[in-house]
Amino acid sequence: MAYHQLGMKSGFVRAPLANGIGRYVGQLQRVTIKFCKNHGDSRGVRDFIEHDLVNYAKEYPGVVVYVKPRRHRGPVIKAEYLSGDIHWIPCRKFSREEVVKYMELVRTQSKDGTTLRLRKYWHTEFPSIQGPWTPFTFKDPKLNITEFPNVELGAYPKEGPSATEEIIRLFKEQKLSEEQESEESLTQKAQN
Numbered sequence: 001m002a003y004h005q006l007g008m009k010s011g012f013v014r015a016p017l018a019n020g021i022g023r024y025v026g027q028l029q030r031v032t033i034k035f036c037k038n039h040g041d042s043r044g045v046r047d048f049i050e051h052d053l054v055n056y057a058k059e060y061p062g063v064v065v066y067v068k069p070r071r072h073r074g075p076v077i078k079a080e081y082l083s084g085d086i087h088w089i090p091c092r093k094f095s096r097e098e099v100v101k102y103m104e105l106v107r108t109q110s111k112d113g114t115t116l117r118l119r120k121y122w123h124t125e126f127p128s129i130q131g132p133w134t135p136f137t138f139k140d141p142k143l144n145i146t147e148f149p150n151v152e153l154g155a156y157p158k159e160g161p162s163a164t165e166e167i168i169r170l171f172k173e174q175k176l177s178e179e180q181e182s183e184e185s186l187t188q189k190a191q192n
Contacts, residue, residue, distance in 0.1 A: 009116055012123035016083055016110045025082075027110035030064040031103070032078040035091075037069050045075040047096040048103070060107060079106035087112035 019025055033049065035042040049067060057065050075091040077099070087109075089102050146153065161169070 044094040048099040085111040
């Protein structure tokens, strides 16, 4: 079955409004926690509200948290983002740790990523008109008709003296200049 028959939107991986290029702006606007005060399926959500919700609200003041008790309904986390997207997570029989994990998930993402089918795993606004780079992009085309093994192409190209050879050359020059200076000083002494 094709993706267009499933009704999934398709797109590319991208940050909302180039978020993070300047300063990072958290995309989560508000979270509504809906739960039942009595039902056993809401136990993990109730534990999160009793133990962790105040710390969560203090730690992330940019996120508005609503708590909405409702009778005989399953627990839900409803996340609303700055882009207008809404993400519903049913929390039936979640433990407290799982609720903490999903609250962190909705805080760090910018939309419900499961509803978007990725066309490619990378995207650029300015694609190359030259095509992708390969190791053979700037090679000489005469290599296409060359018979291998080739002595000329197989030889190691010596570009210049190595560091050791350069130090030996400098040492010899220094030694020669010292010998010449000593000879000149001896000849001057002999003339005097």
